[in-house]
Amino acid sequence: MEPLLRALWGTALEQDLSELPGLDNLAQPTGVLAEAQAVVAATVGSDRAWFLVNGATGGLLAALLATVGPGDRVLVGRNVHRSVIAGLVLAGAKPVYLGVGVDPQWGLPWPVTRDVVAAGLAAYPDTKAVVLVSPTYEGLCSPLLEIAQCVHNHGVPLIVDEAHGSHFAYHPAFPVTALAAGADVVVQSWHKTLGTLTQTAVLHLKGERVSAERLSQALNLVQTSSPNYWLLAALEGAGVQMAQQGEQIYGRLLQWVKTFEWPLPRWQPPGIPQDPLRLTLGTWPIGLTGFALDELLQPQIIAEFPSGRSLTFCLGLGTTQTMLETLADRLKSVYTEYCHNAPLPPLAIPSIPSCQEPALSPREAYFCPQRSIPLRAALNEISAETIAPYPPGIPTVIAGERFTESVIATLQTLQELGAEMVGASDPTLQTLRICKV
Structure with missing residues (x-):
């Protein structure tokens, strides 16, 4: 075996076990895994919880497969x-x-509102489910209490991607959880904000609008039949840690955060619940993009997410008071050096229309004949690919949507600022892949 791998892992490789007697089976748990999932469900207030070993992605795939089918709205x-x-x-x-x-000042998206959801349900009464993300990457939350009531009045389930809000259940200072707000299916990416390993997540079900059996069937379609037990043990351990120490850990961290002042403006839209551990600072006042400031801070400090006019930091379990002091001091140093720069001009990123039906569904676009054409010739053509500046992976164009002038301009602007275009067959964007219809 490679000596470096042995040095890094030690005896961990010897404990890389599979479905042996006493270890239970994730595909149909009846023993220790079933008990661990039940503890997590009871702690956060769901009726049932499923451990996920391929990230929140697997949970979201299963949630859709369990609630909607071909042709459903x-x-x-x-x-x-x-x-x-x-x-x-x-x-x-x-x-x-x-x-x-x-x-308009920050160039960052707000969360989906209740009025937009209500308008969509009114315009499309045949809707079978509603899927939202809350909180956003910057920690902003939709008004889920009002949205859940609206969706349930229509008789359909609400699915919430709560990937970045797994910690909300463990301290009263955090925004209300999606489950407490009334969501039916919630997917949490535990590895993002809790103390567990990468690619671990949890799927929650509450109520009877979605079948638990159907969710289990869907998970068995999209999850590996050979889950890594280190991942499962990490999930169990994180659940125990949060149940026993979560409020204490986050209470201490929240107190530390309150003691620091930041030299750059912090994004806190009024009237929108926000995760206090997401720190989004505006970089435009000192003439820097978030990408440029991110490079200046590295390698000592690595931010969570740079954008054209801001930089987002994710404070979590591993954050110490010393780390916060280091961050504050480094930001003050950069501010002193660049504060005489002219501010950046506004970055015009248009809002997305309230309700928009694509030319083709993502499935139709995926199976449609495709070809690549120069970017300049793509206007009004239907995209065959979903292109998302990464992180956080929110698409600028989705397969099945048309390339509009604003979409092409946004892609070019974000690429010039340094964003990585995930999903593009040509990462340089000299060509775009379109549907031949």
């Missing part, structure tokens, strides 16, 4: 992660995208 927040689009390809459902506003 589904309302989807336009700021969803690209894994939801993959779920639409698998399920064959026809989406209507719910638009989001964009803060």
